[in-house]
Amino acid sequence: MTTAKLKLEGVAKHFGHKKVLDGIDLEVGRGESVVVIGGSGTGKSVMLKCVLGLIHPDRGQILVDGENVVGLRGSAKEEYLSKFGMLFQGSALFDSLRVWENVAFGLIQGRGMKRKAAKDIAIEKLGRVGLKADVGELSPSELSGGMQKRVALARAIATEPEIIFFDEPTTGLDPIMADVINDLIVECVKDLGASTLTITHDMASARKIADRLAMIYKGHIIWCGHKDQIDNSGNAYVDQFIHGRADGPITMDVLKP
Amino acid sequence: MNNPLALVGRATLSLFGLAGRLTVFAGNCLQHIVRPPIYFGLIGRQMIAIGYFSLPVVGLTAVFTGMVLALQIYIGSSRFNAESAVATIVVIGITRELGPVLSGLMVAGRVSAAMAAELGTMRVTEQIDALTTLSTNPFKYLMAPRLIAATLTMPLLVFVADIIGVMGGYLVGTAKLGFNYGSYLKSTVDYLEPMDVISGLVKAAVFGFLLALMGCYHGYYSKGGAQGVGAATTNAVVSASVLILAANYLITELFFTS
Structure with missing residues (x-):
């Protein structure tokens, strides 16, 4: 069993x-x-x-x-x-961080990964949810609700x-x-x-x-x-x-x- | 329901509950302050937010306080022909009491409120929960850097406030009250003891810790959306101000009574 x-x-x-x-x-x-x-x-x-x-x-x-x-x-x-990964109802993105830093947060803080390597993974995950690399440099408040949900999804799956x-x-x-x-x-x-x-x-x-x-x-x-x-x-x-x-x-x- | 004894009982229980929660919260914060990893980057960012951006308001408060103090002491001391004590009383008053206390209150209004609002918004938008699910302890990542930064930055701010406050007194003393430039400065330096400055800086560090603790505590436990965040902000400023005044008395007792 x-x-x-x-x-x-x-x-x-x-x-x-x-x-x-x-x-x-x-x-x-x-x-x-x-x-x-x-x-x-x-x-x-x-x-x-x-x-x-x-x-x-x-x-x-x-x-x-x-x-x-x-x-x-x-x-x-x-x-x-x-x-665990979690996608929150209201996305719960950290508004003091840029989009790629949000996605890479679990890798940098949780896993101790170097920022450069974590950024590469974050950009790849953003691509996975249909967002271009330049979105990574924006702040969460500059995104629409749908884009925020995608970023939150990318963050939820970033640490696999x-x-x-x-x-x-x-x-x-x-x-x-x-x-x-x-x-x-x-x-x-x-x-x-x-x-x-x-x-x-x-x-x-x-x-x-x-x-x-x-x-x-x-x-x-x-x-x-x-x-x-x-x-x-x-x-x-x-x-x-x-x-x-x-x-x-x-x-x-x-x-x- | 309106039984006065029940009301007193409820208020007492609520007070002890608050004291207990605050003690546990402070204990958690202290534990994460001393235990690695320590986020130096976040501490640096907070030091700039707390210290550098508070300089204008602290500086203005200090200069006007020094000016008023010189005027008032001159008026008071002239009643018994002790005008020559103006410079000494100004420097002692500023370094021991008015520098740390007024800076503490001004920074509490600016920084405790900002911390409570920021952390409160993070709480109600589930950002603090998100932090936890990303294997990051909010006490380590959010509270510890703020508390360390405020405790380290307040003595620096107060040191600057002391200098500006004394300069305010000097300006009024020499330009308006007719004191000689050199003798005013000589009186300022001659009667100033190291403990006057040190006690003020120790007070500043304690006030820094308290005002950050109140901002973090009320922000962390805020609830109920915009209204809850507003209430947390108000409570943070009020409680930080009251604690600063109470702590000021206790530290003064500790330093200056045998």
Whole structure:
């Protein structure tokens, strides 16, 4: 039996009285792309942040290559994080650095690579996401939203990580640019052979990126299966979500006149 | 809900919580200040941002303070015929107290606010999280260079402020109050003791650490978007100013009371 690349077992997290994650169980295999769908505020981002050690889960285990990583600190945590790449929802580019320095950041600071060598790799990765070398000299604030997402993708793959997280990769982009980003994600991930975990509520993106889909609702994974099975999941919550219907078991707390 | 005891209890708990968080934060910062790697390039950049770009405001504050001090001391001392003490009191007042304290407050207004705003924006736009995921410790990369730079730069700034402040007093003393150029300078130098200057520079280093610590702390823990960053900026300046004034008393006690 092969060990899952990433496995969450009973991960729970609450903030005050609000339970955000209530025992999440999820597995990502080697080289597999898993997409977690779910509405806003269902705990998708908190789940990713728990894996990355940005938030400490209240209970549960997070296993990477079979080793529990909850509570790692210091150099052990830095070493563990070197396996990860992450594309943030708002790109999270460092606006005090130029574009190529953003892409090369993990190589220079994380791996101790010389700036010249790191710059060459950064320019190559920018080319990989369809951006020319001269873009590397610009500041992030001079780029459009779509270009910033591409730079963030180049930064996420620059260190050739084993696991990549995509947090709402197409949010805020027009449909064509969203599809371009989806294609780039699929290509880059295929090239690297990395395992990926994506969270989104964009169904077009989810269908394109995923090998397997899971749905999170009220802090639980309520359905998980191959992407071809999603239209016949037999789960009323999944059906309502993927068809974007207001009526169904998922209710929104909206005040009506 | 409006029980006064509950309100006092909540305020007390909140105060202890804040003190605890701040102590842990400062401990983390100190740990990363002394443990390699040390980012000399980032420290240099911060020293320029904190020191060089604060020179105009610190210089202007110092020159006007020296001028006012000379005038006030002259007016006060003339009531008991002690006008000759003006130069000595100006230099002692500037080096021991007004140089470090006023420079500290001015730099707190400029630098603590800028640090809180920059780090707060990085926090709310997830740049600090991104830093962590790129195997870089934010305390090592963001906080330590700022704290080291502020602690090293403030004594230099205050030394310059001392000279400019004394020159302000000299200008008023000689041009307006009729003191002889040579005797004013002689009085300034003759009665100045090394400890007057050293205590001021020690204060400056402590103030530098405190104002950077407050900027970093409030920026790092800011939340809630633009409003949160605004609140962090205000809190950084207010808390840095209060801590500078409190630390000033403690250091003065330490140096000048037996």
